[in-house]
Amino acid sequence: MFLRFIIAILLTGCTEHPKPDTRQKTYLIVGRDTGRGESPPLIYRVKVFDTWKIIAPRESIHDSTKPLCEFYLQEGSASIRITVHNFPVDSKDKRIPPQAQISRWKKQFEKLDHHAWQTKPVASAGFEGLYFEAEGILQGIDTKMIGWSMQLCSEHYQSLIATDFNGSNESRQRRADYTIKAVGPSALVDKYLHAIVQFANSFELIEEIPIHK
Amino acid sequence: MKLFKKLFTFFGGLYFAITLIIATALFVLAGTLIEAATESHLYASYFTYGNPLFILLIWGFFINILLSTLRRWPFKPRHIPFIITHIGLLMILGGTLLKSYKGIQGAMSIMEGGGNDEVILSDTYALLVEWKNPDHPWKISKAMIPLHDTMQVPNTDLTVQQIGYAPHCREEYQILVDGVLQPLEKLTTLYEHDNAFGGYTVEAFIPSQAEILKEQIMISDLKSQLSLSPPLEFFRQKCDHDLFPEIAVAFLKEWDETNQWLFPNRPSHSAEGALQSLDWNALPLQIKNGCVLASRLFQHIEDGLQAGISLHEILQHLNFPLNIPKEAPLDDQLNVLLGHLFYASQLIPECTQEGIYNGRLLSAYLRLYGIHWKSVEMDEELLRREYPLQMNLIPLAPSKKMEENNPYVCLKLTEPGHTEQIRLSYDRYGMGLKWPALNGKYRMRFQPIIVKIPYRLRLRQARQINYPDSTQAFSYESDITVTSHFIEPVETTLSMNRVFETLDGYRFYLANITPTEQGLTKRVQVVVNYDPSKYWLTYPGCCLLVLGTVLLLWFRKKKEN
Numbered sequence: 001m002f003l004r005f006i007i008a009i010l011l012t013g014c015t016e017h018p019k020p021d022t023r024q025k026t027y028l029i030v031g032r033d034t035g036r037g038e039s040p041p042l043i044y045r046v047k048v049f050d051t052w053k054i055i056a057p058r059e060s061i062h063d064s065t066k067p068l069c070e071f072y073l074q075e076g077s078a079s080i081r082i083t084v085h086n087f088p089v090d091s092k093d094k095r096i097p098p099q100a101q102i103s104r105w106k107k108q109f110e111k112l113d114h115h116a117w118q119t120k121p122v123a124s125a126g127f128e129g130l131y132f133e134a135e136g137i138l139q140g141i142d143t144k145m146i147g148w149s150m151q152l153c154s155e156h157y158q159s160l161i162a163t164d165f166n167g168s169n170e171s172r173q174r175r176a177d178y179t180i181k182a183v184g185p186s187a188l189v190d191k192y193l194h195a196i197v198q199f200a201n202s203f204e205l206i207e208e209i210p211i212h213k
Numbered sequence: 214m215k216l217f218k219k220l221f222t223f224f225g226g227l228y229f230a231i232t233l234i235i236a237t238a239l240f241v242l243a244g245t246l247i248e249a250a251t252e253s254h255l256y257a258s259y260f261t262y263g264n265p266l267f268i269l270l271i272w273g274f275f276i277n278i279l280l281s282t283l284r285r286w287p288f289k290p291r292h293i294p295f296i297i298t299h300i301g302l303l304m305i306l307g308g309t310l311l312k313s314y315k316g317i318q319g320a321m322s323i324m325e326g327g328g329n330d331e332v333i334l335s336d337t338y339a340l341l342v343e344w345k346n347p348d349h350p351w352k353i354s355k356a357m358i359p360l361h362d363t364m365q366v367p368n369t370d371l372t373v374q375q376i377g378y379a380p381h382c383r384e385e386y387q388i389l390v391d392g393v394l395q396p397l398e399k400l401t402t403l404y405e406h407d408n409a410f411g412g413y414t415v416e417a418f419i420p421s422q423a424e425i426l427k428e429q430i431m432i433s434d435l436k437s438q439l440s441l442s443p444p445l446e447f448f449r450q451k452c453d454h455d456l457f458p459e460i461a462v463a464f465l466k467e468w469d470e471t472n473q474w475l476f477p478n479r480p481s482h483s484a485e486g487a488l489q490s491l492d493w494n495a496l497p498l499q500i501k502n503g504c505v506l507a508s509r510l511f512q513h514i515e516d517g518l519q520a521g522i523s524l525h526e527i528l529q530h531l532n533f534p535l536n537i538p539k540e541a542p543l544d545d546q547l548n549v550l551l552g553h554l555f556y557a558s559q560l561i562p563e564c565t566q567e568g569i570y571n572g573r574l575l576s577a578y579l580r581l582y583g584i585h586w587k588s589v590e591m592d593e594e595l596l597r598r599e600y601p602l603q604m605n606l607i608p609l610a611p612s613k614k615m616e617e618n619n620p621y622v623c624l625k626l627t628e629p630g631h632t633e634q635i636r637l638s639y640d641r642y643g644m645g646l647k648w649p650a651l652n653g654k655y656r657m658r659f660q661p662i663i664v665k666i667p668y669r670l671r672l673r674q675a676r677q678i679n680y681p682d683s684t685q686a687f688s689y690e691s692d693i694t695v696t697s698h699f700i701e702p703v704e705t706t707l708s709m710n711r712v713f714e715t716l717d718g719y720r721f722y723l724a725n726i727t728p729t730e731q732g733l734t735k736r737v738q739v740v741v742n743y744d745p746s747k748y749w750l751t752y753p754g755c756c757l758l759v760l761g762t763v764l765l766l767w768f769r770k771k772k773e774n
Contacts, residue, residue: 121733123325124673127734204326208327
């Protein structure tokens, strides 16, 4: 009895490491090509749930209006479409402010009440920007849109500039702003909101950003 | 042999054990009292737990327990619980000793998006020396040398000698302006030259009017003579090239001190030599006439204004034919009047400057271009220039709380043919500026020892979790990826009560997240603790100790039965 008690006490102190969510897999996202026939570099990685459908681009995505990739969450006839864009530019002052992206997204609604949208500042993986959530009428359907408009923070931007000796497309892509936008029927987006936020929070550059020491 | 036996008996005996226990109790007591008196854990640790004598005590316990066990030789079955208990104790003490020599206790700083595999060993002192590879200047070699009285930097001819030390100091940034050091209140801009081997410069505005004006004249690209305004260029031609800014500033200052709109009709104390040689006939007739007309007319105007008469009344009295706006400030009215005079001066025959001093004529010419002492105040932003940055270290009385002290060292650097002295303050986080030495051949920083560990932590996101509907922090979390050569990448979340531990004894704790504001990229401090013997000495030792104690009780019970 006494031995059992001692063993029980010894085992009480044991901890278990959190196990990674096996329902997710890491998906690597290619950047934009230069339009000169070169193969685009792998830039981002993100955790995607197994049940999500992934559509990678089959043609050139040099044009920044085309998404880097699309993800679909299908449930019956309804679906949520998640698109990832990035916007490589040559200098910091040419970047599009997150607020401007959000203004553009708001205009995509046919009807959007003033109280039906909100933004909040967010930061993740070295990027800073805004989270956007809105509910309105889009193509005649009650739709919810959630999005992230992110820019690399100044310190990281400078670090990447300082280590880009050749002016490579890869480095330019890594410095680019990115947006993640999820659009779908309100009820469905609400249902999968946590999963979409988890997806957006897992988005990061594949290569670590060098830190100036 | 007798002595050996005596020593064996003493060191394995009860008296030695009691001595050790009393000494340890005194150490603990002293540590508690010191910490209570100074509120400094570091101070207490320095004199007690972190003191080499305390390690000696642990060695004493180890020897005592080892010898007391060996004294039971030859072992009998009834000794088994006793031996197991003592082996357990020896393993725990061995683990403690091994940790004190080979363990790591430090912190690492990681920024979201970045990673780190270097641990700062807090409250250790080292000198970081970096130098450029002579064949490949873009390759930087470095050496981190624990601070000693004399240090030889490996792979170089550099010898560093510590010639001074202050336990606490205040850092003050200074800028070098014309060879004179001036304090800099705030470091707002910083330019690194040649990767800091060439030092640093800062943008600063020199708050001295003489300096401002001199700067303005220099900004006018004096040397290239491209954009210096005509009156200054006219003046410059009669001055010594290098002395011109000084003379021009002295003249403008003297003029300003007279409180006259134009320089009074008298010789200048500061610039008469240069003024006397001005050749007015070299100027276009319109300018010469304008200067003469203005000098004469403004004599009446200045006298009238001093007598309290308005400009319009004076001009009416003088039958001045042109209109001057009444509503404008007096200074603007005078400028308009001056403009009219210079315009009209092209229509009249040549005037003679007889009876007018050159200083007054020049002041009219300068006024035409809006140049006077006070005009320069408006261009503060344009006058910001880069100045070399230096750090001044002011020794202060050390605080009892050692954690608050910021020491500095004075070092003598010697290389064949070169010697230099440099003062460096302690950079607690090893993230600050590296200072150039020996004409930019080296850059240095006085900082804690930094060690590389076999694990790299990459931070994706750090966040503060608040209580619902409040800004009060409930918890802090950070998502990290741990990579290493010998394990698959592990993704985990560190939080206040969740640490990450590796099988070879590394533990990672989340200590701090800054800044706390949403939407800004976070930097986290992760405390790293490495105990190399935890899993094969300390923990098994604890188990043996428990087992031995249980068996001791069981044997005794059996014996009683």
